[in-house]
Amino acid sequence: MSIKDSIRLPWSPAIKLQQLTGKYFSQTTLGTSILFTAAGLVWLAVMGLAALFFRLILLNPYNTEAIAPIYYSLLTLHGYVAMYILVPFLTIGIGMYAMYKEEGMELTHFNLVNVLFWLANLGMVIALAGGPMTSWYITPPLGLLQTTFNFYSGPAIALTYIGLFITEACITAVAGITVFDGIRTRRNKGKLSIFPTYALTFTAMIVFTTPFLMATLMWYTLGILAHVYVNPTVAFLLFWMWGHPVVYFVPFAVFGALYAYIPKFAGRKLFSEKWARWNLFLLFVFTMLVWAHHMLVWPLPVWIRGFVNASTLLLAAGSGVTVLNLGLTIFLAKRYDFSDIRGLAYFLALLGFIIAGIPALILPENALNPIVHNTYYVVGHFHLMIWTIIILGSMGIIIDQFLNAFGRIAPLSNLSLKSIRAGLLLWFGSFLVVGFAMMAAGYQGLIRREIAYPVEFLPYMQTMTIFAWLGGIGFVLMAVPAFSMVTRWLVMKYYSGEVEQ
Amino acid sequence: MGMGAASWIKKHGELTWFLVLLVLVGIFATWSLEEVVSGTSTNYRFGLPLASGVPRPLPNGTLVVNITAYQWGYTPDVIVAKPGQPVLVVLHSRDVVHGFLLKLPSGTVNVDIVPGTLSYVFFYAPNTPGNYTWRCSEYCGIGHSFMNGTVEVI
Numbered sequence: 117m118s119i120k121d122s123i124r125l126p127w128s129p130a131i132k133l134q135q136l137t138g139k140y141f142s143q144t145t146l147g148t149s150i151l152f153t154a155a156g157l158v159w160l161a162v163m164g165l166a167a168l169f170f171r172l173i174l175l176n177p178y179n180t181e182a183i184a185p186i187y188y189s190l191l192t193l194h195g196y197v198a199m200y201i202l203v204p205f206l207t208i209g210i211g212m213y214a215m216y217k218e219e220g221m222e223l224t225h226f227n228l229v230n231v232l233f234w235l236a237n238l239g240m241v242i243a244l245a246g247g248p249m250t251s252w253y254i255t256p257p258l259g260l261l262q263t264t265f266n267f268y269s270g271p272a273i274a275l276t277y278i279g280l281f282i283t284e285a286c287i288t289a290v291a292g293i294t295v296f297d298g299i300r301t302r303r304n305k306g307k308l309s310i311f312p313t314y315a316l317t318f319t320a321m322i323v324f325t326t327p328f329l330m331a332t333l334m335w336y337t338l339g340i341l342a343h344v345y346v347n348p349t350v351a352f353l354l355f356w357m358w359g360h361p362v363v364y365f366v367p368f369a370v371f372g373a374l375y376a377y378i379p380k381f382a383g384r385k386l387f388s389e390k391w392a393r394w395n396l397f398l399l400f401v402f403t404m405l406v407w408a409h410h411m412l413v414w415p416l417p418v419w420i421r422g423f424v425n426a427s428t429l430l431l432a433a434g435s436g437v438t439v440l441n442l443g444l445t446i447f448l449a450k451r452y453d454f455s456d457i458r459g460l461a462y463f464l465a466l467l468g469f470i471i472a473g474i475p476a477l478i479l480p481e482n483a484l485n486p487i488v489h490n491t492y493y494v495v496g497h498f499h500l501m502i503w504t505i506i507i508l509g510s511m512g513i514i515i516d517q518f519l520n521a522f523g524r525i526a527p528l529s530n531l532s533l534k535s536i537r538a539g540l541l542l543w544f545g546s547f548l549v550v551g552f553a554m555m556a557a558g559y560q561g562l563i564r565r566e567i568a569y570p571v572e573f574l575p576y577m578q579t580m581t582i583f584a585w586l587g588g589i590g591f592v593l594m595a596v597p598a599f600s601m602v603t604r605w606l607v608m609k610y611y612s613g614e615v616e617q
Numbered sequence: 618m619g620m621g622a623a624s625w626i627k628k629h630g631e632l633t634w635f636l637v638l639l640v641l642v643g644i645f646a647t648w649s650l651e652e653v654v655s656g657t658s659t660n661y662r663f664g665l666p667l668a669s670g671v672p673r674p675l676p677n678g679t680l681v682v683n684i685t686a687y688q689w690g691y692t693p694d695v696i697v698a699k700p701g702q703p704v705l706v707v708l709h710s711r712d713v714v715h716g717f718l719l720k721l722p723s724g725t726v727n728v729d730i731v732p733g734t735l736s737y738v739f740f741y742a743p744n745t746p747g748n749y750t751w752r753c754s755e756y757c758g759i760g761h762s763f764m765n766g767t768v769e770v771i
Contacts, residue, residue, distance in 0.1 A: 184759035348714060348731055390631045413716070413729045413754075415736050426646035433642045437635065481649055486727035490716060490754040561720050565756040568763060 141230040145216040145223045146521050151233060152209030153514050156202050157595070159240075160507070163197040166190040168588050171581040177574050179567040187567050193244055198502070199362055200280060201240045204287040204322055206510050207365040208294055211319030213517050214312040214372060215298040221312070222301045225293050232293075236286035242279030246272075274340040281333045284326050291322035310392055314372025317400055318365050325404065329358035352411065360407035367469070367501065368399055370509030371438055374462055377512070378442050381459035382449035391441045398434035402427050412485040421482045428480035432473075439470050457536050461512030464544045468504020471548065472497060475555055492562045492576075496554025503547035503587070508540065511594065518598060526604035532597030539593030546587035553579040671705060671739045679703040686715040686730045686753070689760030696768045698742035704768075706738040716754030719768065729755050746770045 142148045170190040173183055215221035223229060295316055302308075308316075332355045338344040379386045386392060405427040408420050446452055446463070453459045476497045478484040488494060515536070519528070528536070557576035562569060569577075675681075680702055685692050686709070698704050708717055710730040717736070719726040722743050728736045743749065753764035 179762070181759055181763070184762075188759060348733065388631045391635065394635060411729075413727050415729075415731060415734045422646075422650040425649050426642070429642045429646050430639070433638050437638065483649065487725045489727050490718065561718075561725075563718060563752055563754050566752075566762040 137227050137230070141227055143226050145212055145221075146517070148223055148226065148229055149209045149212035149216060150517060150521055151230075152205045152212065153510070153517060154209075155233070155237065156205040156209060156510070157514070157598075159197050159202045159205065161591070161595070163194045163202065164588060164591060166194040166197075168585055170194070171577075171584050173567065174577050175574075175581055177569050177571045177577070184567055188565075191565065196243060196280075197240070199359075200243070200283055201236065201287075203362055203365050203506075204291070204326075205236075206506070207315075207319055207322060207369050208287070208290055209517075210366070210369045210373070210510065210513055211291075211294050211298075211312075211315040213513065214315035214369075215294075217516075217520070218309045218312050218376070219298075220303055221298040223294065223297045224301065225297060229290055229293055232286040232290045236283045236290070239279045239282030239284075239286065243276050243283065244279075246276030246279070271341055274337045277333045277337045277340070281330055281337070284330050284333070288323055288326045288330070291319050291326075295320045295323070309376065310386075310389070311372040311376035313393075314375065314396065315369040317396060318369045321361055321365060321400065321403065325358045325361040327358075328354050332358075349414070352414075353408065356407035356410050357404070360410060361403045363498065363501075364399070364403045366510060367505045368403070370465060370505055370513070371399075373509065373513050374438075374442055374466055377458065377516075378462055378466070379445055381453040381456060381462065382446050383451065383453070384445065384449045387441050387444040387448065391437050395434050395437050395441075398430065398437075402431035402434065406431055406480075409480045409485075412480075412482055413489045425480050425482060432477065432480075435469075435473060439466070439473070442466055443470075457533060457540065458512045458515050460537060461508050461515065461540055464540060465505050465509035465512060468500060468508060468544065468548075472500030472504060472551065488558055490564060491558035492554040492564055493558030495564050496551045496556075496558060499554065500547065500551035503551065504544065508544065511540065514598075518601060522601050522605040525608050526601050528597060528601060532600065535593045535597050539590045539595075541590075542593060543587050543590030546583045546590060549583040550580050550587065553583070671737050672703075675705060676703045679705050681705045681707070683707045683709070684717075684766075685709050685711055686717070686764075687711040688713060688758050689753075689764045691764070691766045694766035696766070698768060698770055700742060700744045700746060700770055702742045704740055704742055708736040708738065713757050714755050715757050715764070717751055718754035719749060719751035721749060726751075727754060742768065742770050 142151050167190075170187050173179065173187045173190075179187070212223060298312070298316055307313075332351055335344070335346055335351060335354075339346040375386055375392045406424055408416065409424040409428045412421065412424075443466070446466075452463065454463065475493070479488070479494065479497070553576050557573050557580075558564075560573075562573045562576065680696070680698055682693070682696050682704065684706055696704065696706070706717070708728065708730040710732045713732065715730045717726065717728050717730060717738060719738075719740070721740060722745070723741065726738050726740055728738055730736050747770055749768040749770065751766050751768065753761055757764070
């Protein structure tokens with residue numbers, strides 16, 4: 117018996133805490149990765165429901181200011197959840213899973229990661245309770261106007277920014293710990309396999325870019341509490357230094373999975389492993405150099421316009437090489453295994469990425485951008501990216517993750533497999549229609565974030581709403597089998613005595 | 618020789634194609650920038666913010682209008698111009714970031730109005746008489762959807 121054991125009291129807070137963390141905290145790398153991806157799916161359901169409801173509001177082109185607070189609160193909830201928590205959670209979850217699955221790398225700081233996970237969720241709840249009606253990005257100094265807030269008033273509106281700051285600080289710390297633990301526990305020598313290489317690189321990008329957002333949030337907080345002057349242009353630039361890279365966290369992590377698994381479903385080698393590895397540098401560096409292309413209608417000097425035009429095109433070339441590499445892998449294969457739902461999900465993610473990417477080629481062009489800037493064209497483009505490469509790509513990984521974790525005890529039934537397959541196809545088809553309806557309306561001048569709009573756009577809005585709801589049904593078709601799988605697994609474990617009764 | 622070419626492609630093809638793609642991007646970006654700097658591209662002709670596309674000197678008979686944007690409106694919110702008349706709009710925001718999006722038969726004018734900085738818009742009034750509505754394109758609060766103005770060509 118050690119000295120430590122001999123002086124143990126019958127009840128001590130440390131022991132009690134240890135028991136509680138042992139019981140309620142995830143203590144495996146696979147389990148922790150599921151904690152993040154599953155939480156991502158829950159937040160996805162929350163933000164998706166918000167979108168489905170505000171789409172109903174948009175069916176009336178004659179909305180008045182009376183409905184505006186509800187609409188903009190739902191829109192803000194949708195955007196906040198998507199970018200501030202869903203995206204980083206999915207990235208971290210995918211990063212953890214990639215390092216565990218492909219290289220046997222492990223997390224070691226389980227308690228800390230679990231605490232940070234719950235704190236990140238708490239921060240988001242605090243932020244959402246304030247719900248500034250500013251959509252997902254905060255337009256300075258709009259975010260500082262007290263009249264645009266819902267439940268907090270006066271200096272208490274700073275709680276919104278403090279809540280977001282807590283969330284982002286926790287996320288940054290978890291991302292750092294994941295990469296650090298992964299590197300420390302690596303057993304194999306030589307090149308890291310492609311999936312964890314991509315997934316961990318873009319998990320690390322969270323650490324490089326999120327501090328810019330945290331600085332902006334702190335600036336707003338000081339602006340509210342201490343009346344510090346917030347320069348709109350500097351704050352906006354600072355915000356987009358995180359706000360642009362964040363949109364690539366998940367897609368580029370998913371690229372790693374596509375590089376690793378599309379060749380398996382195609383039954384041949386990846387067309388070019390070299391391209392995949394060189395591309396990583398291009399994507400990593402240029403992701404952080406293109407943010408000002410969100411500001412092409414701002415009063416910016418010509419040299420910044422030239423710089424972001426060139427850097428965005430270089431980044432697009434990197435994405436083009438990815439598409440070419442994966443496309444040639446499938447094209448040169450004798451067959452592709454669509455019967456595996458993961459193979460189908462990865463294929464749809466890649467196809468969607470191509471379809472969503474091509475209309476975006478005009479966006480970095482200074483001369484063409486103003487035609488569609490702030491219209492539904494841009495909304496259609498980036499949502500198509502989200503619905504395909506981000507959601508469907510993540511779905512492929514999450515299905516694999518669930519099969520790994522729960523599949524042996526609770527395998528998917530035939531009905532579940534059919535339901536997931538139908539869900540993937542319904543989701544993809546429906547949102548393709550929504551995306552193109554958005555782009556067509558935007559090209560004709562439908563401005564985003566408006567509750568009252570010219571009546572000629574009503575048929576577009578009706579199409580978007582109907583097909584968005586259909587896509588929502590697609591999500592349910594995928595979520596129900598996943599939920600029943602986890603429930604069955606829990607019940608089986610409970611009766612076998614592995615879960616404490 | 619044939620075999621030589623095949624093995625060269627196998628060995629250097631990936632790098633070559635990668636470099637070709639980068640060169641293509643370089644050409645495309647340079648061309649685009651040249652268009653912007655020389656003011657020959659579609660929208661730059663109307664003047665991007667910072668007055669960089671505004672003709673100097675202004676054409677004779679240019680109507681110069683100073684507009685202040687605020688939550689939620691413009692003052693003045695009407696511009697009366699003759700058909701084909703050159704118009705210079707100098708935009709200023711009193712509170713938050715607003716936008717100015719005007720679709721004309723000859724192209725789209727779309728700029729943001731940032732507090733503390735002036736934005737400039739230059740265009741020729743359409744030759745067809747009528748009302749042309751501009752709208753706020755940057756979300757600016759609950760009254761955003763109702764913030765607009767009119768160019769009356771008479």
